[in-house]
Amino acid sequence: MPTEAFIYDALRSPRGRAAQPADLYEVKPIELLAQCLTAFQRRSGREDLPTEIDDLVIGCNTPAGDQGYNIARAALLYAGWGKARGGLQINRFNTSGLEAINLAAARITAGYGEIIIAGGLEVMSRVPTYLNSGPMMNDPATVINSHYIPQGVAADLVASTHGLSREDLDAYALRSHAKAVAAREAGHFAPSLEPITDQNGMMLLEHDAIPDPSLTAEQLATLGARFAEMGLAGFDEMALHRFPLVAEVNHRHTAGNTSPAADGCALCLLGNRPAGERLGLKPRARIRAVAMSAVDATLLTGGVNASDLVLKQAGLERSDVDLWEFNESFAAPSIRFQHRLNIDEAHFNVLGGSIALGEPLGAVGGMMLCQILDELERRDLTIGSLTIDAGAGLAVSTIIERL
Secondary structure, three states: OOOOOEEEEEEEOOOEEOOOOOOOOOOOHHHHHHHHHHHHHHHHOOOOHHHHOOEEEEEOOOOOHHHOOOHHHHHHHHOOOOOOOOOEEEOEOEOHHHHHHHHHHHHHHOOOOOEEEEEEEEEOOOOOHHHOOOHHHHOHHHHHHHOOOOHHHHHHHHHHHOOOOHHHHHHHHHHHHHHHHHHHHHOOOOOOEOOEEOOOOOEEEOOOOOOOOOOOHHHHHOOOOOOHHHHHHHHHHHHHHHOOOOOOOOOOOOOOOEOOEEEEEEEEEEEOHHHHHHHOOOOOEEEEEEEEEEOOOOOOOOHHHHHHHHHHHHOOOHHHOOEEEEOOOEHHHHHHHHHHOOOOHHHEOOOOOHHHHOEOHHHHHHHHHHHHHHHHHHHOOOEEEEEEEOHHHEEEEEEEEEO
């Protein structure tokens, strides 16, 4: 009988604003990760949990500065978990947290680990994305040859090619905020949420800080195009050269209908059945299937392909999915994904998404998993789908099955 990867628990910090005044700036990334690790000891009732850990896999979009140099291993040591084995840091852009979970599940399924903690971390107030380097950011020849354009311009290209107006994007953003505010006020985030304290034990953040109950369409309408200047720097020309049938790139995304930078950490405790039984843990769900897709590096539309591929691998149809989570980096790709898969609003990003909650890049996949797992349990549903579009044409999708 094949080994299965079960989710025994999932938890996250609140999402804090990365812009000043930053809610979690006082907490170093290693401390934020350590607080989330030690929460598993309290939640499981197993003080000896570190001795059972076969690995810690942490996704991070910007593994530099305070969150570089294998922060996974560093956090284990910092938390006093020196007896835990391993410590691995990975980067697949903003899919990193979800990919860390997928990688841990694959390891368990293959029999190369029994208990693994996986998830993501991003403290953008301390480590901004521009600290990343590499050829796709700094080498013009690589950028031109790969047809890579920044995600904001790619999102505007999606809006332009699919006839989405500024009003469409702003209306989507308002719905995201309304869902997130309602979920926060109703306590729907509470099962996974772990408050974060400073080094003296004083409370810093108990709830997600970014959703805005007072946001209006009129306020959104006053915001200027966020990526127009970037497009004028040559990326519009690159996009139109790649897709000559597109007349122009209309820059319709603003700071209001894209995800704001955020700080946060989200982790998942995964294991096989024998290890869970040995530790007295009850599985909440299992990883049913995982998939990755890639489209042209100019585009930001791979999520539909990844979602269909993972459903095929799971032996499911779209109609079998009870709840869908799609990462809202930008409104236009989110609208396209929902429309292409014909997902009813009542089953799509039901607790709001990154436009309202913020996007701690490497952690967002783990955040999404916490939300969908909690909501599957609250609604007594079974199948959840998580999908993230990433830069350079990448997309990752995961199916979980509640037990």
